[in-house]
Amino acid sequence: AKGNFLNFILPVSIVSASVSGGASGIYLVEDIESGVFKRYQGMPISKWAIILAPIAVGAIRVLLQATLIMSLGNLIGADPATGLAGYFAVLGMAFFWGMGFAGYSVAAGVRSGSSQGAQAATFLFFPALFLAPTFTPRYALKGWLESAAAFNPTTYVLEGMRAIMIDGWVIDVILKGFLVAGGFSFLTLTFAVISARSATEKS
Secondary structure, three states: OHHHHHHHHHHHHHHHHHHHHHHHHHHHHHHHHHOHHHHHHOOOOOHHHHHHHHHHHHHHHHHHHHHHHHHHHHHOOOOOOOHHHHHHHHHHHHHHHHHHHHHHHHHHHHHHOOHHHHHHHHOOHHHHHHOOOOOOOHHHOOHHHHHHHHOOHHHHHHHHHHHHHHHOOOHHHHHHHHHHHHHHHHHHHHHHHHHHHHHHHHO
16 A cells, blocks of 8 residues: 555656756746857857757756656655556656756746746646646546646646556556657747747847
8 A cells, every 4th residue: 555655646746846847947047147148159059959958957857856756766665567667657758747847947937038937937837736636536536626637737747657657558548648748848848949039039
């Protein structure tokens, strides 16, 4: 029972760690405000690399934190139904989700034009976490909470990770988790690149 509870709750810790990816937006906006970004542009470096580098760093930070969480979970009794391969699957999903959140942070920070704006935008993540089946399975949610969870991307990432940890290779649920995390990542990266390009052309 202890192992089952840890398998259920570990994905919550991993998804919550995505908030740390939000620091990426703060760093990029600070670079733009201080003029460092302009100096980077004068160097023989791709503009895309300058924009995407902090996002990649944010995603790697999330991946490292997820690795630490999974390792600690294993030490105290978590036992994924999918074995060692399951660990890598969960970490892969965490990486895409972290990259998506880092991209969202960069886009929000550049759009608001301040590092405080990027920081404030990360707080929007917390309602999304609480409007998902965070501490109870989705079938236990009723009324508007059930509807909110169905439209919440966090729900599918959590369920994908939990399937790996508890149920085994339930392909449709796991694939949905990867598609949502990957889709979120693609959308926010695109938005971040467009936002940063627009901001630097004005400056």
